[in-house]
Amino acid sequence: MAAQVLDGAAVARQIRSELAERVRSFEKNAGRRPCLRIVLVGDKADSEIYVRSKLKSASDEGIDASLTQLAAQSSIEKVLDLVRTLNADPTVDGILVQSPLPSSLGDGAMLRVFDTIDPAKDVDGFTPVNVGRLVQNRAALVPCTPAGIVQLLDRSRIEIAGRHAVVIGRSDIVGKPIAMLLLHRHATVTICHSRTPDLAATAARADILVSAIGRAGFVRKNFVKAGAVVIDVGINRVTDAAVASALLGEGSLRHESFLKKGSAVVGDVHPEVSAIAGALTPVPGGVGPLTIAMLMHNTLVAAEQRQRR
Numbered sequence: 001m002a003a004q005v006l007d008g009a010a011v012a013r014q015i016r017s018e019l020a021e022r023v024r025s026f027e028k029n030a031g032r033r034p035c036l037r038i039v040l041v042g043d044k045a046d047s048e049i050y051v052r053s054k055l056k057s058a059s060d061e062g063i064d065a066s067l068t069q070l071a072a073q074s075s076i077e078k079v080l081d082l083v084r085t086l087n088a089d090p091t092v093d094g095i096l097v098q099s100p101l102p103s104s105l106g107d108g109a110m111l112r113v114f115d116t117i118d119p120a121k122d123v124d125g126f127t128p129v130n131v132g133r134l135v136q137n138r139a140a141l142v143p144c145t146p147a148g149i150v151q152l153l154d155r156s157r158i159e160i161a162g163r164h165a166v167v168i169g170r171s172d173i174v175g176k177p178i179a180m181l182l183l184h185r186h187a188t189v190t191i192c193h194s195r196t197p198d199l200a201a202t203a204a205r206a207d208i209l210v211s212a213i214g215r216a217g218f219v220r221k222n223f224v225k226a227g228a229v230v231i232d233v234g235i236n237r238v239t240d241a242a243v244a245s246a247l248l249g250e251g252s253l254r255h256e257s258f259l260k261k262g263s264a265v266v267g268d269v270h271p272e273v274s275a276i277a278g279a280l281t282p283v284p285g286g287v288g289p290l291t292i293a294m295l296m297h298n299t300l301v302a303a304e305q306r307q308r309r
């Protein structure tokens with residue numbers, strides 16, 4: 001039997017409609033809308049697409065959002081100066097600097113940005129203060145993708161407490177924070193990464209398997225225990241025809257679209273996993289929409305908290 005599809009897009013719509021109500025009542029009480037400022041350095045096509053969908057979502061929710069785009073060759077000092085200006089602006093509730101930054105800004109540029117953003121306006125939840133609060137289980141601004149995954153599990157009535165969760169990937173933006181959130185929800189958590197020996201066997205012990213590595217179709221059937229819940233965070237653009245036909249299936253609508261466009265987005269999880277997992281998030285339409293919904297949630301929370309100060 002094919003795995004239950006966990007419809008992240010539908011859950012995201014539900015979260016966003018709840019938020020729209022809260023945004024209206026914030027506006028009524030505060031006399032202004034929550035305000036999100038996005039900073040994009042350069043003009044990387046994928047980043048521009050992500051930023052556009054964040055701006056659209058904000059406007060749908062009644063959040064006042066706008067973009068400041070800096071040239072790709074801007075210095076890190078210029079980026080940090082802009083962040084400081086937004087920190088000091090009382091009308092701004094949330095600041096998001098789109099990653100990745102151009103490599104010309106040097107290693108560690110993103111960390112310097114996180115060191116500079118005011119934690120009260122840190123809607124990504126990546127500043128050291130908010131990461132510390134997350135570890136101590138008292139964060140108000142939780143990284144969006146991991147927060148969205150927990151929302152999806154909860155709203156799909158998937159038990160977390162007492163279960164074994166395996167997270168593949170240890171990035172600061174997904175792997176580590178989702179491991180921490182699942183731990184706080186009383187899962188037993190194993191984190192795997194590129195140097196984990198016998199990764200498939202470790203993954204196959206999971207009741208809840210989260211893959212966040214960025215490798216198309218990496219998680220195969222032998223990584224998955226029968227009936228496990230599989231959360232596919234990966235967003236991988238495939239351009240190779242052989243890989244596309246293996247992952248999309250010749251003759252499928254998505255394969256047809258690949259043949260027209262020359263590329264398709266797939267997850268980390270191979271489609272064969274659907275035959276063994278109990279539940280599975282699709283890519284696209286799984287974790288991605290939840291990430292944006294939680295960004296809107298964090299913007300509202302930041303605005304509410306700043307209003308109460």
Ligand code: NAD
Nearest residue numbers: 145169170171174193194212213214233234235287288291
């Ligand atoms: P990253 O590149 O920062 O980290 C990748 C992690 O995967 C590393 O910890 C690395 O150790 C691990 N890894 C890489 N190759 C591996 C292998 N062969 N075996 C085991 N572990 C391996 O990635 P990230 O920023 O966490 O993103 C991961 C994926 O999730 C990407 O495809 C990204 O596009 C996607 N993503 C999606 C969303 C969303 O909203 N759906 C949000 C953030 C990231």
